[in-house]
Amino acid sequence: MDADEVLTTTRSVRRRLDLSRPVDLGLVRDCLRVAVQAPTGGNRQHWRFIVVTDPALRQGVGAVYRAAFEARYPADAQGPHRELASARHLAEQLHRVPVLVIPCLELPDGQLPAGNQAGLWGSLLPAAWSYMLAARARGLGTAWTTVHLDREAEVARLLNLPDRVRQGALIPTAHTTGTFRAAARLPLHAVVHLDGWNTP
Amino acid sequence: MDADEVLTTTRSVRRRLDLSRPVDLGLVRDCLRVAVQAPTGGNRQHWRFIVVTDPALRQGVGAVYRAAFEARYPADAQGPHRELASARHLAEQLHRVPVLVIPCLELPDGQLPAGNQAGLWGSLLPAAWSYMLAARARGLGTAWTTVHLDREAEVARLLNLPDRVRQGALIPTAHTTGTFRAAARLPLHAVVHLDGWNTP
Numbered sequence: 001m002d003a004d005e006v007l008t009t010t011r012s013v014r015r016r017l018d019l020s021r022p023v024d025l026g027l028v029r030d031c032l033r034v035a036v037q038a039p040t041g042g043n044r045q046h047w048r049f050i051v052v053t054d055p056a057l058r059q060g061v062g063a064v065y066r067a068a069f070e071a072r073y074p075a076d077a078q079g080p081h082r083e084l085a086s087a088r089h090l091a092e093q094l095h096r097v098p099v100l101v102i103p104c105l106e107l108p109d110g111q112l113p114a115g116n117q118a119g120l121w122g123s124l125l126p127a128a129w130s131y132m133l134a135a136r137a138r139g140l141g142t143a144w145t146t147v148h149l150d151r152e153a154e155v156a157r158l159l160n161l162p163d164r165v166r167q168g169a170l171i172p173t174a175h176t177t178g179t180f181r182a183a184a185r186l187p188l189h190a191v192v193h194l195d196g197w198n199t200p
Numbered sequence: 201m202d203a204d205e206v207l208t209t210t211r212s213v214r215r216r217l218d219l220s221r222p223v224d225l226g227l228v229r230d231c232l233r234v235a236v237q238a239p240t241g242g243n244r245q246h247w248r249f250i251v252v253t254d255p256a257l258r259q260g261v262g263a264v265y266r267a268a269f270e271a272r273y274p275a276d277a278q279g280p281h282r283e284l285a286s287a288r289h290l291a292e293q294l295h296r297v298p299v300l301v302i303p304c305l306e307l308p309d310g311q312l313p314a315g316n317q318a319g320l321w322g323s324l325l326p327a328a329w330s331y332m333l334a335a336r337a338r339g340l341g342t343a344w345t346t347v348h349l350d351r352e353a354e355v356a357r358l359l360n361l362p363d364r365v366r367q368g369a370l371i372p373t374a375h376t377t378g379t380f381r382a383a384a385r386l387p388l389h390a391v392v393h394l395d396g397w398n399t400p
Contacts, residue, residue: 003206003337007330008237025394032392036385037208038329039344043283045386054395083243117317118368119346122325125318126344129238129326130207133333137203144239144326146319160397168318185236186245192232194225195254197360 006137008182013141014090017174023098025053027138028173032101034134038127046107047124049131050159052100060158061148062095065170068150090143090172097172101142102155103128110164124168132171141176144169206337208382213341214290217374223298225253227338228373232301234334238327246307247324249331250359252300260358261348262295265370268350290343290372297372301342302355303328310364324368332371341376344369 032049052058069091073084105124113120132142148155148170155167232249240247252258269291273284305324313320332342348355348370355367
């Protein structure tokens with residue numbers, strides 16, 4: 001697949017993950033090898049990728065994820081129906097997804113800076129997205145999820161993460177069923193501003 | 201270019217930006233059209249992209265960026281020499297780069313959450329990285345920079361950004377001189393952990 005096709009068809013796959021087909025860890029490693037070519041501030045490479053395949057650990061992480069999801073979106077929650085139903089489906093099935101990848105940053109002391117943390121997370125989230133793009137190019141489906149961060153410490157305990165390691169996302173990974181197209185998005189003029197906010 | 205080539209050769213270009221060659225804004229729009237196919241939490245699409253081309257505005261943003269850089273890395277600062285010298289070069293030339301793209305999030309009230317902000321920035325930074333990858337596929341060079349966030353409010357004033365709009369990065373964009381290869385990175389086993397932190 002060419003770059004534009006991968007960049008425009010890497011959807012968050014929640015309903016069409018093939019939960020019965022194992023994922024070769026060599027494929028996951030190939031995706032991570034691509035991922036670490038993303039930018040990292042001052043070439044620090046303080047990203048860490050926790051790959052979870054053990055069934056008991058996936059049960060544990062899945063239970064924490066589900067609890068976080070239900071606390072944030074109770075069964076009677078209002079919201080864009082389609083997205084929420086699909087996110088709920090993933091929350092209920094997460095423990096069955098063969099590979100969960102949790103991209104983390106190893107900080108000197110685990111303290112997140114006060115104020116705007118975009119500079120910090122800019123050294124991890126591009127690599128996480130590269131992982132998903134590389135997975136798409138290899139026929140794997142993924143989804144960008146962060147709801148577990150509401151219970152980050154519980155996930156850290158399950159995975160023996162030291163306090164200095166902070167989690168950035170959770171990326172379920174599996175083979176897919178079906179094909180994927182570009183998403184409907186707002187027209188560009190609704191989100192792009194030329195030479196300042198008020199200039200059309 | 202195929203996906204893997206783009207994902208592994210999109211370097212932060214600081215010294216090899218062609219400062220004398222204009223950039224067609226149609227190309228930048230194409231890259232942004234690709235960018236907004238990245239994931240966005242709950243399909244909110246609250247990303248905003250400020251494209252700065254006006255020479256006076258670039259002078260202004262460049263001056264703020266340079267001041268932030270010098271405050272963070274005084275001329276006698278220690279650090280990985282090659283990266284720092286290259287970053288200093290970019291800081292000194294930023295105003296001459298034909299296009300500066302500032303990816304932002306429009307928040308309900310501009311307040312960043314306390315604690316871990318990875319969930320929030322996960323709705324912007326993948327799109328910012330997609331922009332850079334799409335640019336690479338079109339022969340443009342970019343760099344992921346965040347040092348201006350130390351003076352985010354000054355940049356916001358120059359660009360008339362409302363308080364509810366928060367900046368995530370600053371991506372200088374220009375044609376390039378030269379070719380680009382994958383970077384040297386730590387071996388994968390140094391950054392990947394299987395089934396928890398202590399398992400090799």
